[in-house]
Amino acid sequence: MPADPVTTPDARVRIPREIWVLIAAGFVIALGFGLITPVLPRFAQSFDVGATASSVVVSAFAFFRLLFAPAGGRLIARLGERPVYLTGLVIVAISTGATAFAHSYWQLLVFRGLGGIGSVMFTVSAVALIVRLAPPSIRARVSSAYASSFLIGGVGGPVVGGLLGGLGLRVPFIVYAVALLVAAGIVFVFLKDASLRPKEGDPVLPVMAVRDGWRDSAYRAAVGSAFANGWGNFGVRNAILPLFAAAVIVDQSLDQATRESRQALVAGAALAVFAVGNAVGLTFAGRTSDRVGRKPYIVGGLVVSGVFTALTGFSDSLPVLLGLSLAAGLGAGTLNPAQQASLADVVGRERNGGPALAAFQMAQDTGAIIGPVIAGTLVDHGSFGLAFAVTGVITLLAAVPWFRARETHPVRAGALST
Template sequence: MTPRLPLGRARTAADSQEPARTVRIATPREIKVLIAAAFVIAIGFGLVAPVLPQFAQSFDVGTTAASIIISAFAFARLVFAPVSGKLVGKLGEPSVYVTGLLIVAVSTGACAFAQNYWQLLIFRGLGGIGSTMFTVSAMGLIIRLAPPAIRGRISGTYATAFLLGNIGGPLIGGLLAGFGLRVPFIVYAVALLVAATIVFTQLRDVSLGRKRKTPSGPQMEVREAVAHPTYRSALVSGFANGWSSFGVRMALLPLFAVTVLGEGPEVAGIALAVFAIGTAAAMSFSGRLTDSLGRRPMVISGLIINGLSTAALGFTSSVSWFIVLSIVAGLGAGILNPAQQAAVADVIGPERGGGKVLATFQMSQDSGAILGPIIAGALVDLGYSFGWAFALTGATAILAAVAWISAKETLPPRT
């Protein structure tokens, strides 16, 4: 007869008299669905990344204005993030997730038919509203459903799905640009509709609804999370990561390829793709190291690697070095992201809702993604060159690494 365990204690390998190395915690089905959807979303996002800045410049605007197109998306995410957190608390993650995808699909399709810069700016900004809805929802589901012992691994797997899409997306997007700069937007809109269909059909079962409707604890307040030194450090590194990976990389890297290197959208697509390849390569081991070595050392290492390589990128004069440094910067991002996300999840814990806390963390990243392209683009337009713009971007990552030195390690103790 199997002995009964004390109430509240999970069964361990020792209880079942099996070697610890034979115990493997399975990934919940719902998370597998989110991972599949993430891949489809990333493919579409990668399609427009190489062409978006150039599409903006086709309306006869400068580098700063073209960069603001990237910032507008992040600005809408920033403004709507608190609302997204509240919607998740009231409607549940799946409903908010699907609605967000549909909003981005419609706004992206509208971008393809923009007749001037201001229409493009408005349509792209509206997409940011839907983006923050499905981002906060996905993070909430992962935190709620991921077993703490494999939280770093699941964060890494989820991020890898995005990266695999970001590898193929820019390459395809660069090629599609040959048929016109508007074509990638149409294909992206279709990809988002596919992702919405996957999530709607697979995550509407009663079991998932029950998990959401009967939370095991109250919602964590933002002020409580901010009191934790690790969460404060995560806000700083999230800002730096948004500045670099989601802001300047998307806004200036394609323009750098065209303006400085004299290449076209194809090279910009390759650079964005190899960044994702570097990140995916790091994800193959960083998630597991996050669960064994800890969150803090991985975050610091990733920020330093990403910061130094990004700072050097703006001073390259050859395509080969441009590609190499893009790969290294991607490696840094791949080391950073699983550990950073796992640390935020640790602060919230599996027994409490964290919609507002997650939204605030997302807002820190979006703030960086807003300011980064605008400031870096202004430096270029003022004659300080792309080198200064990328150097400043790298410096933000290094400063964020310094902020993590005093952070508390949140890796749950082994049982």
């Protein structure tokens, strides 16, 4: 049963100011992250390693996020969201700056991996705050607005990163470190009083443990789709797509300087177009799933994302790659706000959902760790087409549990039961 009373979506309900602060910070973070996405795999390969080793660099970030997730949840409970959020941003900024000056593959792996510790700190802090502050009737709209800030930043970031990559593979990392410090400044100034810790004398909210969530079919399905989303859209796409663009799409007969510049631009364009499709899907699903329900958008998003991801490895030209990236992004964007809103429905506003939210995030990070390593191995010992096909199948399989999962949207669930 939903933890909140049945509410009707209301366009007049405003998004709280604290969430707008997080949205602005999210845009800056995503813009900076987008700068390094097109160049990170090729930066790793500049140390004479193959696709598998370069993919491990992408996975290392998620691996450290996964390891530190339980401790991050405890820190939030003890210190509050704002200090944990700020500390996380600073840690990622320092790690990213150090990455720019890595002189070996192993230094790159360690510096990039350590940034995952800070990443999980500010990610879980933001999600926990949004779950509690978002009015139930506009949860999908809030999730869409927050995710859209990342996507809008993600549209411009890869393009700018591709251009900066032409100036040197280390330059985007320096710019990203500065962007993170800017985001920390935004939160420090405008989010002074936001905290989920109860004030003295306030009742302590009951904790929703993972085992409590696991009894809910929607929570179990969300954990599965989070794993697939991490595998495909956070892991494989960021790790393998730039290598695919460099090896297949760009003319290998060009001189080295021109070829490297084109590779960065093509990879940046493909990731930016994926982000455009993602933004369109987020906007559509965010505006309508508060009325229609969560499941149609989650299932549809997984199917569309899975099919077009599977086809990506068979691209033989830039227009085809861009078209498939746009469609896959549309599916991923349709999935995310509905999935986030469904998770918020399960937790509700009257419980501390920290452990359950952390487990959801850990499932996504696990996918982001395993996916690139397996895909990189498939590239080294098979083909890009095989790597993307397996990733698409994983995404499609994640839709299966949702067919049997309950609808968590209170209005839609009530209509279905009558």
